[in-house]
Amino acid sequence: MGRLISAEFRKILTTKMWWALLIPTVALAALWSIAGNALIGLVLDSINRSVVAGELRLNFNNLPWSTLIFARTVNITALFPIVFGALALSSEINRRTITTSYLTAPNRGSLLSAKLITYAIWGLGFGVVITGVASIGTFIGSRPEQLPDAVSWLEIAGAGILSCMLWTLLAMGVGALFGSPIGAIISLLLYTLLVENLVGTLLPDNWPGILINGSADGLTGSVASQLVVDKVSSISPFINGEAQQLFSDLIRAGAGARGAFDWWISALIFAGWTAVFAVGGWLMSKQRDIT
């Protein structure tokens, strides 16, 4: 197994794909985290200047808004580990290198296991880069009073890394199922960026949180929105009960996790989806004739 994993690492490192994906990953993460936090700053400024906020003595300034941007940054940038994972097996099929890969592995199962482990590691790597860049971007773009504390930051960064890893593996499973890079990438992007957003808006309550993207967004978004929601009471003593609930839901939606469950339930649901696609891709790969 060690041999096959080292071969997989060589496969990745001897082509340009990994850094061709890493560059836009870093750029997008930086852009979102800096611009997003700057935007929040502008919005807060205009709220602070508004008459209503003044009258009601609402203070939005001390909530960790930056975590919402952090979660959104991770969710959007995960697009690149998704592409990376989708190519893991499908590009080998497309390039026909899969023939030699199967011929030099004890059996298909061992090759697929080696790929799963390798891409889990790379997915983690992408997650570390994304959360790292997002952290730096947040630090630059956010106002100090809106930053999370260290523990909260660790929580949200951990959730982001886990999310990236699961996305990579899920995409790898989809790639293995489809057997075609174009087919896998287009359907993954169309689904996550368009289909599920449309379907999600039609679903009531917690239903969007059960879906693939919904649970993935919930994993990071719930951590972030919870951090903010915990501090909702600090906005104003007048916000309580139903108003607080409404406000919390708004914040969740703002974190891109409308209807999501708690982060750990979201993580389990998303891990379940990852397993479904990974197992599907595995079974398909075992069956597929390499002609």
Added chain:
Amino acid sequence: MHDGSGRIVVQGLSKQFGPIIAVNNLSFTVEPGSVTGFLGPNGAGKTTTLRMLLGLVRPTAGASTINGLPFEQLGNPGRVVGAVLEAQGFHPTRTARNHLRVYAAAMGVPDQRADQVLELVGLAEAGRRAAGGFSLGMKQRLALATALLGDPQVLVLDEPANGLDPEGIAWLRAFLQSYARTGRTVLISSHLLAEIEQTVDQVVIISRGQTVYYGSLDYLRQSQQSRVLVQAADPQSLVAKLQEAGVNAIEPTPDGRLAITGVDRKTVADLAMAASIALYDIQQENVDLEQLFFRLTQGQYTGQQPGYGAPPGYGPPPGAGYGPPPQGYGTPGYGAPGTPPQGYAPPQDYGTPPQGYAPPADPQQYQQPPGYAAPQQYGQQYGGQPYAPPQDKQQAAPPPEQPPSGGWGGNA
């Protein structure tokens, strides 16, 4: 663990792709220490068979083993079998050397081995170039280098000569022969008998997914009856003299020569001498193996014609595990004058293959080639058109004079 025998056994292998039967109950054995040719026209099922043997395609029925085990039980298969299946399995931007290092890691051989095999196939200087920019011939060599990476006991090559220049083909030929001489197994497929005729010792000939001949190439060669072509000053007298001597298989050819079957050149010359008949020209003509191959695999593209069974003598030999020739044998009007068709039958003993060969249960299966064309074609072959001895054509190919270590030269 595998038994280390180097033997390939294919038993009752079948593969159906949707409605298409690509391979139908195919059986043969490949022994170590020899180069075995796997022949058949395009679409006969060669590639599918090799891919089933290598675990890439799942057979619909039957099984195959290498060293006594199915491919997926070989442990570290790259060290047991090397395969050249296509000249395309490279990432276009990965360098040749990196490609080899990937698979060196996968099979656990040291990285230096990548440079060794590059050297061996004459790609040392191209090693740091991306494989996408390689010519077809260079890709074939890189594919061969990949196959050799694990120093395997068994080599399986699917049409490896495609894209190679004549020099490369000569090198490959010598290389494979020396490889087999070290007691290893080489199985090489081709759709051209001439291409591998000088390389192989054994042949498995398939057509439409079924075996039509399986045995030694020498048997096949010997089984062809040669004939002597003479240009005599007095043909009538020579015919009379020959008939006196009991030689009756005599035919005039369109250009005025006599074609005599069943005797050698010396006998004819001696008889002519004794009868004081001047001979202007005398030559022995062996029937081209390629033509025989063509005949064995005919029907691949023509439809099933009822009434024609295996052409006499060309089909599988009687006995020896093969079913009897089916009805339709010897259709009236088929037999060519003066040429006993049985002369083409591979010898009786060809069919006693090594162990593990399952005789087909159904004689119909060997009703090949069903679309056997027509007497005209038969006549054509004997009609004297291909006067030049076919060997000439084969000699046109460069002999394998280069030692295998010599590299490929050429367009590296």
